[in-house]
Amino acid sequence: MAKWGQGDPRWIVEERADATNVNNWHWTERDATSWSKSKLKEVLVGLVVEGEAGRCEISDLKHVEGEASCSSRKGKLIIFYEWNLRLSWKGTVKESGEKHKGSVEIPNLSEENEVDDTEINISKKKGEGDVLKDLMRTEGTIKVREALRDYLKALKTEFTMGMILPTKATAGQELATEQKLSGNTMQDSVSPQSLALVGVKIPTVKILMREIFSSPADELYRIFTTKELVQKFSKCPAVVEAEKGGKLQMFNGCVSGEYTELVPSQRIVLKWRCRSWPDEHYAAVALHFKDMASQTELQLECKGVPIANEDSTRHCWKKQYFEEIHTLLQQSKGSME
Secondary structure: OOOOOOOOHHHOOOOOOOOOOHHHOOOEEEEOHHHHHHHHHHHHOOOEEEOOOEEEEEEEEEEEEEEEEEEEEOOEEEEEEEEEEEEEEEEEEOOOOOEEEEEEEEEEEEOOOOHHHOOOEEEEOOOOOHHHHHHHHHHHHHHHHHHHHHHHHHHHOOOOOOOOOOOHHHHHHHHHHHHHHHHHHOEOOOOHHHHHHHOOOOOEEEEEEEEEEOOOHHHHHHHHHOHHHHHHHHOOOOEEOOOOOOEEEEHHHOEEEEEEEEEOOOEEEEEEEEOOOOOOOOEEEEEEEEEEOOEEEEEEEEEEEEHHHHHHHHHHHHHHHHHHHHHHHHHHHHHHO
């Protein structure tokens, strides 16, 4: 093995804890297909289009076919994506109050075309209401293109986080810049002087969230620790081994972790990560259940979230956990009445 400062730098193993893909020379690749399907649904479904004619909303992602991947070679990212999408929309005519439905076809969203050149076809079911079709063709198409740009931006930044690893020469400069930009929001970062001792670390933040659920603490605790209930609110197969050292996997592998402490009806502590995070990087998640008679206050502490993923992590807990659990509790209450 070549020593530091000697030989071809492509093969030198730098003094860093991971010793992985030094100088970003080797080819690395990630499959972004599953992540992309979730992200496309997130940015498109619920999109609202309003105008003088009325109001329309993208109600569903009916069909999604294709794939996406991200690769790195010699320090450069290579993004590939190819999608055929069909969306459903519904709307209400402002003057008459009539309701109409239609679809949005995007036959070829790919890196070969700019978003502005991507074909977007608007159709409507038979009957009157062409004013809504015109609204979707004009304002709706603009909104859809903006959402597609949001997906591509996230694909190139959020999903690829950690694929281009900082080298020993640049890590200190990048970290100092991030510290200056983020100010006091940064937690658990490492000073440039200590990089040689502990390897490259990423700057992180701590997320604190609170949510009130119409459920006693023991029932809410079971929703987080019972495989069948986790699969109900996540709407995906899951691995839930609710014991110390047990594994957790949710949302088609987009979220994974390990239980480190469980106190029934009181507390759950686990290592937790999103697949798009840098490899082997975990946050420390603590869920505290505060019983308030027929309700429970859930206090979430998520420590060690990469700064670049703060917003998406908050969104994950709010939309994919809390809101879906609220829906599950309402459905359970309705079936008992």
